[in-house]
Amino acid sequence: MSAPLLELRDLHVRLTAPGGARLHALRGLDLTLARGESLALIGESGSGKTLTALAVMGLLPEGAEVSGRVALEERDLLALDDDAWCAVRGRRVAMVFQEPLTALNPLQRVLAQVMEPIRIHRLAPDRDSARQRAMALLARVGLDERQARAYPHQLSGGQRQRALIAMALAGEPDLLIADEPTTALDARLRVQVLDLLRELVAERGMALLLISHDLALTARRVDRLLILYGGRAMEEGRAAELLQHPRHPYTQALWAARPRLGAGRDQPLHPLKGNVPSLKQLGAGCPFAPRCPLATARCAAEPPPFHRQLACWEVSP
Amino acid sequence: MRRAAFVAGAVLTALLLLSALLSLAWTPWPPEQIDMARRLAPPSLAHWLGCDQLGRDVFSRLMAGARSAWLVGVVAVGIGLIAGTALGLLAAARRGWVEALVLRGADLGYAFPALLLAILLAAALGPGMSVAMAAIGLHAVPSFARLVNGSAKSWWARDFVLAARVAGQGRLSITRRHVLPQLLPLLVVQGTTSFALAILAEAGLSYLGLGTQPPQASWGRLLAEAQTLMFEAPQLALAPGVAITLAVLGLNLLGDGLRDRLDPKEQAR
Amino acid sequence: MSAAPLLQVQELGQHYGGRSVLRDISFTLPAGESLGVIGESGAGKSTLARLLMALERPHRGSVRWSGEDVHAMPARARRALRPQVQMVFQDPYGSLDPRWRVGRSVIEPLAALPMTGAERQTRLAEVLAAVGLEADAALRFPHQFSGGQRQRLAIARALSTRPRLIVADEPLSALDVSVQAQILALLRELQRREGISLVVVSHDLPAIEVLCDHALVLRGGEAVEQGPAARVLGEPHHPYTQDLLAALA
Numbered sequence: 160m161s162a163p164l165l166e167l168r169d170l171h172v173r174l175t176a177p178g179g180a181r182l183h184a185l186r187g188l189d190l191t192l193a194r195g196e197s198l199a200l201i202g203e204s205g206s207g208k209t210l211t212a213l214a215v216m217g218l219l220p221e222g223a224e225v226s227g228r229v230a231l232e233e234r235d236l237l238a239l240d241d242d243a244w245c246a247v248r249g250r251r252v253a254m255v256f257q258e259p260l261t262a263l264n265p266l267q268r269v270l271a272q273v274m275e276p277i278r279i280h281r282l283a284p285d286r287d288s289a290r291q292r293a294m295a296l297l298a299r300v301g302l303d304e305r306q307a308r309a310y311p312h313q314l315s316g317g318q319r320q321r322a323l324i325a326m327a328l329a330g331e332p333d334l335l336i337a338d339e340p341t342t343a344l345d346a347r348l349r350v351q352v353l354d355l356l357r358e359l360v361a362e363r364g365m366a367l368l369l370i371s372h373d374l375a376l377t378a379r380r381v382d383r384l385l386i387l388y389g390g391r392a393m394e395e396g397r398a399a400e401l402l403q404h405p406r407h408p409y410t411q412a413l414w415a416a417r418p419r420l421g422a423g424r425d426q427p428l429h430p431l432k433g434n435v436p437s438l439k440q441l442g443a444g445c446p447f448a449p450r451c452p453l454a455t456a457r458c459a460a461e462p463p464p465f466h467r468q469l470a471c472w473e474v475s476p
Numbered sequence: 477m478r479r480a481a482f483v484a485g486a487v488l489t490a491l492l493l494l495s496a497l498l499s500l501a502w503t504p505w506p507p508e509q510i511d512m513a514r515r516l517a518p519p520s521l522a523h524w525l526g527c528d529q530l531g532r533d534v535f536s537r538l539m540a541g542a543r544s545a546w547l548v549g550v551v552a553v554g555i556g557l558i559a560g561t562a563l564g565l566l567a568a569a570r571r572g573w574v575e576a577l578v579l580r581g582a583d584l585g586y587a588f589p590a591l592l593l594a595i596l597l598a599a600a601l602g603p604g605m606s607v608a609m610a611a612i613g614l615h616a617v618p619s620f621a622r623l624v625n626g627s628a629k630s631w632w633a634r635d636f637v638l639a640a641r642v643a644g645q646g647r648l649s650i651t652r653r654h655v656l657p658q659l660l661p662l663l664v665v666q667g668t669t670s671f672a673l674a675i676l677a678e679a680g681l682s683y684l685g686l687g688t689q690p691p692q693a694s695w696g697r698l699l700a701e702a703q704t705l706m707f708e709a710p711q712l713a714l715a716p717g718v719a720i721t722l723a724v725l726g727l728n729l730l731g732d733g734l735r736d737r738l739d740p741k742e743q744a745r
Numbered sequence: 746m747s748a749a750p751l752l753q754v755q756e757l758g759q760h761y762g763g764r765s766v767l768r769d770i771s772f773t774l775p776a777g778e779s780l781g782v783i784g785e786s787g788a789g790k791s792t793l794a795r796l797l798m799a800l801e802r803p804h805r806g807s808v809r810w811s812g813e814d815v816h817a818m819p820a821r822a823r824r825a826l827r828p829q830v831q832m833v834f835q836d837p838y839g840s841l842d843p844r845w846r847v848g849r850s851v852i853e854p855l856a857a858l859p860m861t862g863a864e865r866q867t868r869l870a871e872v873l874a875a876v877g878l879e880a881d882a883a884l885r886f887p888h889q890f891s892g893g894q895r896q897r898l899a900i901a902r903a904l905s906t907r908p909r910l911i912v913a914d915e916p917l918s919a920l921d922v923s924v925q926a927q928i929l930a931l932l933r934e935l936q937r938r939e940g941i942s943l944v945v946v947s948h949d950l951p952a953i954e955v956l957c958d959h960a961l962v963l964r965g966g967e968a969v970e971q972g973p974a975a976r977v978l979g980e981p982h983h984p985y986t987q988d989l990l991a992a993l994a
Contacts, residue, residue: 412923
């Protein structure tokens with residue numbers, strides 16, 4: 160765990176809305192991730208979390224402007240051209256998507272899809288050894304031979320998600336990005352998939368960047384958390400710390416907003432007022448200011464810098 | 477860019493309509509007036525597009541042809557749209573055997589050769605514009621029915637339609653107030669496309685002698701009559717050909733533009 | 746005021762094309778009390794919701810609203826009862842007609858009741874206020890609102906007829922986390938203030954605890970466990986329920 164595997168510095172992403180307006184969707188994100196570490200990017204809609212993942216994969220939409228530094232083991236990813244990206248995607252960085260049914264090719268058997276990255280990146284000398292490797296990977300994620308030879312629609316949601324994970328791992332990447340990998344799954348499967356990801360990452364000395372909107376689910380299953388809101392980082396820290404002592408009013412509000420199981424029918428509820436801002440509605444200042452119980456005039460006018468893992472004028476780090 | 481296309485489409489279609497209407501009151505020359513002295517005369521100040529093999533003014537015949545195009549288009553598309561939409565909506569609202577009947581009927585109608593239909597109608601009614609209108613119209617019914625059924629079914633499955641059922645609305649009411657309005661963009665585009673196809677079909681039928689009969693002018697007739705003179709006087713075929721192209725283009729652009737305008741996201745701006 | 750329970754379901758079963766999706770569901774819900782239907786996707790929750798709303802005819806069994814079997818009556822009679830039983834759907838983006846101004850959607854259920862236009866407008870203002878929206882919201886279109894606001898509109902629509910029962914099919918799952926608590930609080934307040942019964946279909950166990958007196962756990966179309974919500978969620982008997990709860994730890 161020495162030099163960071165992934166380093167994001169002052170990452171900005173600007174998008175063009177259909178009407179032509181320029182939207183500043185991600186504003187100055189800093190992030191480092193070391194080998195063997197897992198980090199969850201937590202945010203609601205419009206927080207910029209998915210854009211971050213796409214920026215690291217080089218998959219931002221046409222017309223998106225990126226600035227800042229995105230470095231994978233010191234190599235600047237933003238400077239890559241299409242050909243160079245092909246060598247990086249799947250092999251150095253891989254992604255597990257949210258909806259397995261649409262991320263898998265419906266016309267190809269699962270085994271063939273897992274073999275594809277192995278063949279593309281020449282990780283096996285011939286077809287047979289590629290097949291063996293793919294089978295071994297699928298077995299590791301809990302899919303047997305019969306399931307490996309099935310088509311995606313013949314598998315259950317949980318099985319499809321595992322197949323996606325196997326596909327992502329096939330290229331032996333250093334960094335695995337998982338974008339809401341459990342949203343389409345049931346509660347019990349979610350836990351299984353997250354635990355599986357953790358095990359695989361530890362086994363292979365990879366790093367895991369997990370994108371999620373579910374603080375409660377992910378908090379206990381990653382090393383670190385980074386909370387995003389309205390395109391900016393609000394708070395960062397070791398997961399255990401953040402759970403016990405959240406400092407940022409947004410993090411505290413997220414925690415307080417969920418009802419507690421066992422606290423009874425009449426437990427007090429602490430909803431956060433207001434709506435999650437759309438990109439067009441963001442003004443100057445801290446994006447959370449309109450809804451923040453501690454907000455002052457300064458908060459609305461000037462965005463607080465991200466300093467010592469916290470971006471807030473009213474709370475000292 | 478999109479706005480320009482819409483305007484172009486609107487202008488072309490308006491021109492088409494205006495020539496048709498105007499031709500009822502005035503044309504530079506009577507379209508059916510024969511003057512053998514002017515046979516195949518080239519374009520001049522008096523005859524803007526020249527004269528055909530019987531000395532009739534081409535421009536005037538073109539305007540009269542616009543009238544036929546409109547008439548056939550409106551009636552044929554009208555038949556197809558109204559009957560087809562009604563059947564499609566009925567099938568989507570009732571499902572079950574009603575839908576099966578409508579869809580199988582549409583399959584049959586679709587499979588029945590349009591040309592054969594026209595020939596049969598011509599045998600029954602005598603060739604003429606009504607044959608063209610009836611044949612093209614009837615042939616359009618299955619396409620509209622299938623299209624409307626498919627689209628309406630997906631709207632019926634949406635939550636807001638379920639909400640309307642929960643609110644106590646009956647099938648007819650839901651069809652009229654929730655489903656049909658959602659279909660408008662589809663109908664506009666399909667309507668203008670069918671209109672364009674109707675013009676082409678009418679040209680084909682007239683060419684074959686099953687549609688408008690001489691001396692009535694339609695663009696198809698003009699093409700048919702110009703065929704034998706392709707090398708001597710190509711402008712005789714060119715004129716109706718360009719007219720058909722512009723009409724079809726204009727209708728398609730107009731349809732696209734209208735569909736975009738009917739999107740409620742545009743309405744709210 | 747009849748003595749019959751508000752909602753009574755007996756041996757309810759449903760088939761789709763030969764495949765059984767719901768089997769032998771029975772429960773009774775007294776007026777003023779709420780039921781949570783817990784289950785994962787594919788368990789039959791949405792089918793149950795539709796059957797409770799009489800949007801589908803069951804293969805077996807019966808659904809009774811205040812003692813009357815909804816499928817044993819002519820369609821007209823059933824329509825007359827609909828104002829008493831309303832529904833909130835999962836997807837706030839799909840449950841409002843995109844071409845209608847939202848005010849028109851919110852008062853749609855009132856069309857079945859004998860009210861004047863002025864009375865309907867008054868009711869519209871009342872329900873919008875009840876869900877925390879301004880009166881001028883009525884003139885806008887659905888796409889101009891956020892997900893949380895659309896869900897409020899859907900709840901306003903359900904409230905418009907002063908129903909005794911509202912069936913909510915996953916009312917929170919399509920919303921952002923920071924907004925879910927608002928809608929949850931709104932639903933609970935409506936229960937307390939108006940005495941409305943809820944049937945909440947959801948996989949969100951803490952939300953069910955907050956809203957419901959009773960709970961029924963669905964798995965593969967069958968009720969594996971049911972009883973008082975506090976007991977089902979606090980001391981589950983069935984291993985499946987225990988698993989669901991363990992996943993939250």
